Amino acid sequence: MNINATLIGQAIWFALFVIFCMKFVWPPISKALEERKQKIAEGLSAADRAERDLVLAQEKASSNLKEAKEKASEIIEQANKRANQIVEEAKDQARTEGERLIEKAQSEIDQEINRAREELRKEVSALALSGAEQVLGREVNRDAHKQLLDDLAAQL
Amino acid sequence: MAASSASEYIKHHLGNLTYGRLPEGYERLDHHGDVVETLETSTWTFAHNGQEAVDMGFMAFHVDSLAWAGGLGIIMCLMFWLVARKATAGVPSGFMNFMESIIEFVDNQVRDTFHGKSKLIAPLSLVIFCWVFLMNLMDLIPVDLFPKLFEWTMVTFFGWDAHQAYFKIVPTTDPNITLAMSFSVMLLIIGFTVKAKGFGGFVGELAFKPFETDNIVLKFLLLPVNLVLETISLLSKPVSLGLRLFGNMYAGEFVFILVAAMMGTWQFIGAWPWAVFHILVITLQAFIFMVLTIVYLSMAVEEH
Numbered sequence: 001m002n003i004n005a006t007l008i009g010q011a012i013w014f015a016l017f018v019i020f021c022m023k024f025v026w027p028p029i030s031k032a033l034e035e036r037k038q039k040i041a042e043g044l045s046a047a048d049r050a051e052r053d054l055v056l057a058q059e060k061a062s063s064n065l066k067e068a069k070e071k072a073s074e075i076i077e078q079a080n081k082r083a084n085q086i087v088e089e090a091k092d093q094a095r096t097e098g099e100r101l102i103e104k105a106q107s108e109i110d111q112e113i114n115r116a117r118e119e120l121r122k123e124v125s126a127l128a129l130s131g132a133e134q135v136l137g138r139e140v141n142r143d144a145h146k147q148l149l150d151d152l153a154a155q156l
Numbered sequence: 157m158a159a160s161s162a163s164e165y166i167k168h169h170l171g172n173l174t175y176g177r178l179p180e181g182y183e184r185l186d187h188h189g190d191v192v193e194t195l196e197t198s199t200w201t202f203a204h205n206g207q208e209a210v211d212m213g214f215m216a217f218h219v220d221s222l223a224w225a226g227g228l229g230i231i232m233c234l235m236f237w238l239v240a241r242k243a244t245a246g247v248p249s250g251f252m253n254f255m256e257s258i259i260e261f262v263d264n265q266v267r268d269t270f271h272g273k274s275k276l277i278a279p280l281s282l283v284i285f286c287w288v289f290l291m292n293l294m295d296l297i298p299v300d301l302f303p304k305l306f307e308w309t310m311v312t313f314f315g316w317d318a319h320q321a322y323f324k325i326v327p328t329t330d331p332n333i334t335l336a337m338s339f340s341v342m343l344l345i346i347g348f349t350v351k352a353k354g355f356g357g358f359v360g361e362l363a364f365k366p367f368e369t370d371n372i373v374l375k376f377l378l379l380p381v382n383l384v385l386e387t388i389s390l391l392s393k394p395v396s397l398g399l400r401l402f403g404n405m406y407a408g409e410f411v412f413i414l415v416a417a418m419m420g421t422w423q424f425i426g427a428w429p430w431a432v433f434h435i436l437v438i439t440l441q442a443f444i445f446m447v448l449t450i451v452y453l454s455m456a457v458e459e460h
Binding site: 002003004005006007008009010011013014015016017018020021022024025026028029030031032033035036038039 | 172174176209210212213214215216217218221222225226229232233236237239240241243244245246256259260263275276278279280282283287327330331332333335336337339340
């Protein structure tokens with residue numbers, strides 16, 4: 001328990017260890033710890049940001065979905081409308097076509113009637129002419145009585 | 157175990173392995189009290205008994221204390237260095253995690269108490285805490301283990317007498333070790349004060365506090381009183397710091413030695429409960445030494 005030069009020896013040990021730790025131990029470790037702290041903070045803020053981004057993305061997705069649904073229903077409505085229109089148009093077309101066909105048939109019938117009437121008229125005029133020839137006993141000059149014959153035919 | 161042999165056993169366990177200078181004409185005695193040799197010149201040698209260690213005066217080293225303190229310190233520094241070399245911002249492995257938790261603990265203590273900027277105080281606190289802890293920890297090794305090993309080695313290979321094979325493995329039970337550390341801390345206190353307040357500030361703190369006055373005459377009348385008080389308060393810090401650690405560890409060691417002296421081979425049974433209590437003392441004393449160092453140094457830097 002004597003006080004002696006051990007004091008000096010121990011003080012030298014102490015100084016050596018403290019200087020060693022000050023130079024080679026503390027700076028790298030505290031730097032690493034500081035960096036890790038920063039890294040963790042960055043990671044946490046990144047996680048926060050990701051969470052916010054997720055919420056935004058979800059909102060966007062749901063709004064997109066809603067929009068898409070609206071658009072789809074609009075398209076369906078339009079399609080329905082268009083279909084109705086087409087059907088309507090087809091009906092109209094069919095009706096007009098039918099009318100046209102009827103008209104055409106009517107006009108053909110009319111033409112037929114006219115032609116038949118014309119032929120009949122011709123025949124009648126010829127008949128009349130031959131009758132008249134026979135009655136008159138002589139030949140009627142077709143050119144001379146053309147006017148007359150035509151009037152007759154018109155009257156028929 | 158007879159009373160005389162028990163007291164001899166205890167004395168032997170409390171003696172340090174001392175290497176020092178014996179003066180010219182010194183009469184060396186063996187353990188029976190007979191003169192063995194008279195030194196013709198002053199000689200550096202190992203002390204053969206307690207009286208020789210005393211007679212060596214200041215020029216003596218406690219080889220066991222210094223070797224154990226230095227060895228433990230080197231082991232500590234190596235472990236720190238291993239961690240420092242591999243320190244990354246990534247995920248730490250088991251051992252690194254453990255060391256980093258110690259370092260963070262010390263760092264928090266420093267940050268809580270010391271508000272100045274210093275590159276020294278954090279590593280200083282780390283070294284104090286870990287080193288004192290390791291030195292105290294040697295207390296838990298059975299008291300006879302290393303001394304008996306040492307005695308056997310020295311007697312077998314170096315032809316020593318068993319009586320001169322002193323060996324103490326707990327450096328902090330040696331007041332030289334604790335006082336050397338605490339007076340180093342005192343030097344740092346002075347250094348920190350001078351750095352923070354200038355040399356004039358340091359002298360002023362010694363001379364014009366705690367009794368302050370604006371009257372110039374009174375100031376110089378109070379100067380001797382202040383000087384005495386402040387010098388005592390400056391010196392009492394390292395003395396109390398070193399003696400507190402020494403006293404606690406010495407008392408703990410003493411109990412272990414007493415238990416060993418009483419129970420002999422069965423000391424393990426008797427020493428175990430005390431060892432369990434002592435774990436607390438070991439950690440607490442290391443912590444107290446560190447915290448007080450930080451407190452003293454922050455007091456040195458801050459205005460008060």
